[in-house]
Amino acid sequence: MNWPAVLTLACGTYLLRLTGVVLRDRMRLPDRVERYVDLGATALLVALVATAALTDGSGFAGWARPAGVAVGAVAAWRKVPFVLVVVLAAATTAVLRYLGVP
Amino acid sequence: MRSLSRTIDREDLRDAVALASAIALVGASFGALAATARVPMALTMALSLLVFAGGSQFLVVAVVAAGGGAIAAVAAGLLINARHVPFGLAVGGNIAERWPARLLGTHVMVDESVAFSRARGGGTRSRTAYWLCGALLFVAWNLGTAAGMLAGSAVPDPDSFGVDAAFPAALLALLLPSLRRADARRVGILAAAAALMATPWLPAGLPVLVGLAGLVAARLPASRGREA
Secondary structure (H helix, E strand, O other): OOHHHHHHHHHHHHHHHHHHHHHHHHOOOOHHHHHHHHHHHHHHHHHHHHHHHHEEOOEEOOOHHHHHHHHHHHHHHOOOOHHHHHHHHHHHHHHHHHOOOO | OOOHHHHOOHHHHHHHHHHHHHHHHHHHHHHHHHHHOOOOHHHHHHHHHHHOOHHHHHHHHHHHHOOOOHHHHHHHHHHHHOOHHHHHHHHHHHOOOOHHHHHHHHHOOOHHHHHHHHOOOOHHHHHHHHHHHHHHHHHHHHHHHHHHHHHHHHOOOHHHHOHHHHHHHHHHHHHOOHHHOHHHHHHHHHHHHHHHHHOOOOOOOHHHHHHHHHHHHHHHHHHHHHHO
16 A cells, blocks of 8 residues: 555545535436436445345355344334444344354 | 534434444454554555545455555545445535535545435435534544554454444434335335345445446336326
8 A cells, every 4th residue: 555546545535525516516407317316325325235234245244244234124114213223233243143153 | 513513413413423433443443454454554544534435445455455456456446436426416415505615525425424414304404414424423433543553453353243234224224214215115125136136246336336227116107107
């Protein structure tokens, strides 16, 4: 790792973040497009949840993590406070791993 | 900004602190990993301060630790961060009125702050939530990185606390309100399926972008209506 690499990644990442913000400022989006932009963010976040919950690298993450996420999901669906959702998910996975579940 | 402390919702603050605590643990493991991979401390801190995107930071350190080149590492990191473009489109209108503040707020755009803000709908509360979450995560991530770097191999694996399950669960909890809409639910299910199917075949970062394919489900109701 060297400075040019770190600074390139930093500038590149900032520009990626800024691109959407600037485009948003420049354009007056029609409602139809607005709906797609909003649904697009949902699509990305759900895709992120699915891959983060189930995969590690290019393979399956093991059972402990998805089980924890599932417990958190049920808790969230039952309107359990957010903090507890986070703690329940982590605790479930931690206990399963402690018991030897991969 | 002067009225910020008065406008912060207590519940939002508590939720953001919960996320920040978890991110501090992950930051510590990043710092420890970088220290183990013999990345100089200044570079590690620069990554956390200037890049502030966990997935890409872990990836570049892992690539370099495995003997990969810096160019490949940066390219892979940027690929992972490409999802910030559509994120910026989605939340860009609600970061700040003025450009200086908007430029600053752009830097704390991460998955959690985007989801956190969107979960509060639009308007002032959602804008305050964005800054609250983004700023707390930024501080926690950097303090965590510094602590992890100094503690090195003494840092326990956050996976043993189940932190890796906490983030998807937290994001999902933040997404639930928007998934009450039938079209969003359809798009979400298709996005998850597409991303999961792509995972074994594509490099890190791309499967999430493939999730955008879920948008085809957004067209369904209209076309079905026409046929009926």
